[in-house]
Amino acid sequence: MTKTPYPGTQSIRRAMSLLKAFTDAQPEWGLTDLAQAVGLNKTTAYRLMTALENEGMVARDVHTSAYHLGPGAIVLGGRALRTNDLHITSRAELEELAGDTGESATLEIRVDCDVLIVDQVQGAHVLGAAQEIATRWPAHATSTGKVLLAYLPVTQCEELFTVPLVRYTEKTITDLAELQVELAQVRAQGYATVHEELELGFVAAAAPIFNHNAEVIAAVSIGGPGARLQASHLQGVVNQVIQAAKRISERLGFVNSNSD
Amino acid sequence: MTKTPYPGTQSIRRAMSLLKAFTDAQPEWGLTDLAQAVGLNKTTAYRLMTALENEGMVARDVHTSAYHLGPGAIVLGGRALRTNDLHITSRAELEELAGDTGESATLEIRVDCDVLIVDQVQGAHVLGAAQEIATRWPAHATSTGKVLLAYLPVTQCEELFTVPLVRYTEKTITDLAELQVELAQVRAQGYATVHEELELGFVAAAAPIFNHNAEVIAAVSIGGPGARLQASHLQGVVNQVIQAAKRISERLGFVNSNSD
DNA sequence: AACTGCGGTTCATATTATGAACTCATCGTA
DNA sequence: TACGATGAGTTCATAATATGAACCGCAGTT
Numbered sequence: 001m002t003k004t005p006y007p008g009t010q011s012i013r014r015a016m017s018l019l020k021a022f023t024d025a026q027p028e029w030g031l032t033d034l035a036q037a038v039g040l041n042k043t044t045a046y047r048l049m050t051a052l053e054n055e056g057m058v059a060r061d062v063h064t065s066a067y068h069l070g071p072g073a074i075v076l077g078g079r080a081l082r083t084n085d086l087h088i089t090s091r092a093e094l095e096e097l098a099g100d101t102g103e104s105a106t107l108e109i110r111v112d113c114d115v116l117i118v119d120q121v122q123g124a125h126v127l128g129a130a131q132e133i134a135t136r137w138p139a140h141a142t143s144t145g146k147v148l149l150a151y152l153p154v155t156q157c158e159e160l161f162t163v164p165l166v167r168y169t170e171k172t173i174t175d176l177a178e179l180q181v182e183l184a185q186v187r188a189q190g191y192a193t194v195h196e197e198l199e200l201g202f203v204a205a206a207a208p209i210f211n212h213n214a215e216v217i218a219a220v221s222i223g224g225p226g227a228r229l230q231a232s233h234l235q236g237v238v239n240q241v242i243q244a245a246k247r248i249s250e251r252l253g254f255v256n257s258n259s260d
Numbered sequence: 261m262t263k264t265p266y267p268g269t270q271s272i273r274r275a276m277s278l279l280k281a282f283t284d285a286q287p288e289w290g291l292t293d294l295a296q297a298v299g300l301n302k303t304t305a306y307r308l309m310t311a312l313e314n315e316g317m318v319a320r321d322v323h324t325s326a327y328h329l330g331p332g333a334i335v336l337g338g339r340a341l342r343t344n345d346l347h348i349t350s351r352a353e354l355e356e357l358a359g360d361t362g363e364s365a366t367l368e369i370r371v372d373c374d375v376l377i378v379d380q381v382q383g384a385h386v387l388g389a390a391q392e393i394a395t396r397w398p399a400h401a402t403s404t405g406k407v408l409l410a411y412l413p414v415t416q417c418e419e420l421f422t423v424p425l426v427r428y429t430e431k432t433i434t435d436l437a438e439l440q441v442e443l444a445q446v447r448a449q450g451y452a453t454v455h456e457e458l459e460l461g462f463v464a465a466a467a468p469i470f471n472h473n474a475e476v477i478a479a480v481s482i483g484g485p486g487a488r489l490q491a492s493h494l495q496g497v498v499n500q501v502i503q504a505a506k507r508i509s510e511r512l513g514f515v516n517s518n519s520d
Numbered sequence: 521a522a523c524t525g526c527g528g529t530t531c532a533t534a535t536t537a538t539g540a541a542c543t544c545a546t547c548g549t550a
Numbered sequence: 551t552a553c554g555a556t557g558a559g560t561t562c563a564t565a566a567t568a569t570g571a572a573c574c575g576c577a578g579t580t
Contacts, residue, residue, distance in 0.1 A: 009311030016315040027343035051269030055276040069340035074513030077337010080329035083287030134338020
């Protein structure tokens with residue numbers, strides 16, 4: 001996938017692809033299956049996994065000797081989350097957003113053609129999104145995803161979607177051309193919304209966060225049941241999200257009028 | 261450090277030690293410093309870091325080109341967290357506890373001012389607690405409850421008890437101030453016990469389970485008839501419970517604050 | 521302009537990772 | 551209970567791989 005492998009890094013790439021084989025859908029692997037799935041020789045996989053096990057990145061079921069991700073991965077992920085300065089900077093804004101709107105506020109970044117929830121503050125309402133930090137959602141069916149895709153160079157965006165856009169509801173945009181139209185609109189208006197495109201009844205709005213270099217590095221969103229986020233009310237929420245995103249961007253060194 | 265390095269894994273061990281250099285205290289590294297801190301040749305460090313960067317495990321500040329942990333680490337950690345749920349992780353320890361002591365071992369979480377039994381392994385003895393998974397007991401009269409309350413912020417703990425503490429036996433703590441004293445003691449010693457406070461003749465000891473974020477998310481306990489768990493023997497049981505809780509915590513990514 | 525410190529690159533070398541073939545343990549089934 | 555199948559773990563000759571000393575060139579300092 002990633003071209004131009006820097007020389008001398010074969011085993012790291014292999015080790016990482018082993019780690020990435022542990023998904024939510026398949027969190028446990030036997031050695032032989034794992035090796036086959038990743039396309040490695042069994043011995044090589046065994047050696048790499050043993051190393052990863054010694055480092056605590058994976059662990060094994062005492063009984064079945066099946067591999068699963070280990071505490072080392074949790075520790076590392078926790079550190080990555082905490083030390084992310086975007087995360088630190090945004091926290092207060094998320095809390096304010098969630099407080100003002102009563103809905104759940106999230107901070108998300110893009111990872112390939114998914115978005116990753118980096119931080120979340122629950123809304124006041126009982127009915128709302130569950131705690132989902134570190135989970136991923138498809139970019140094309142989320143408001144944050146649309147924002148993060150919209151500000152990508154068109155070519156780069158197209159490269160991401162080599163496989164068909166997965167349908168989640170009847171409203172999901174599954175046509176790439178149609179998505180591009182939507183993204184153009186998002187760019188034009190500076191925010192994105194989803195209306196039941198990921199899940200029936202779920203509505204959300206997102207706005208981009210710019211870094212000091214005027215690149216979009218993340219998106220904030222507010223999401224909740226469509227019953228509460230109806231058109232009249234939604235526009236107000238959209239504005240709040242935009243303002244919050246703008247404040248975060250400024251704290252990251254973004255200056256609106258482009259200089260340099 | 262780790263003895264008997266399995267052959268053919270040098271670069272993985274090195275890559276992992278690079279990743280582990282990113283602590284909360286030092287979340288950002290320049291290449292040269294990092295290489296020196298980890299004890300690697302600069303070129304080697306560069307090569308490994310480039311590989312890790314391509315895999316998304318680390319990322320760099322656009323401006324300073326300093327390394328920090330990347331989204332890949334967050335994703336991985338999230339998966340590890342969701343995969344490693346408490347049940348799976350604790351099961352073996354519960355079994356060992358129950359096996360070693362002959363008494364019933366439980367895993368419990370707090371729900372409002374009750375504790376909920378999430379998992380349980382019966383002891384060998386016939387006379388013991390019945391199978392109680394998914395049942396609730398009052399937190400103020402159980403060892404696990406005391407543990408789970410003890411590590412709560414005091415204000416939050418007080419908010420829970422708007423109604424009087426229910427008396428179950430003549431030993432039940434029903435005075436809130438007295439309970440707070442007991443909880444302080446629990447915090448100080450790192451474990452809790454009950455002596456016939458829930459039921460005459462029933463004695464138990466519990467210890468806290470910490471997650472990767474150093475929050476107490478659950479408690480393990482051993483409980484049985486006071487006739488078998490007398491003072492002399494109880495201390496040994498307490499230690500076993502503490503050790504089991506500690507091992508579970510570690511597997512959940514908890515790192516004792518005096519390391520790093 | 522010269523200096524310093526840093527990220528990044530080159531390339532000959534042998535250390536290192538590799539994988540085919542093997543053993544051993546376990547488990548389901550006949 | 552024996553037997554075959556499956557999967558974890560080991561061995562070892564091989565060369566492909568990672569290695570690191572020395573190098574470049576840029577950016578910020580003095």
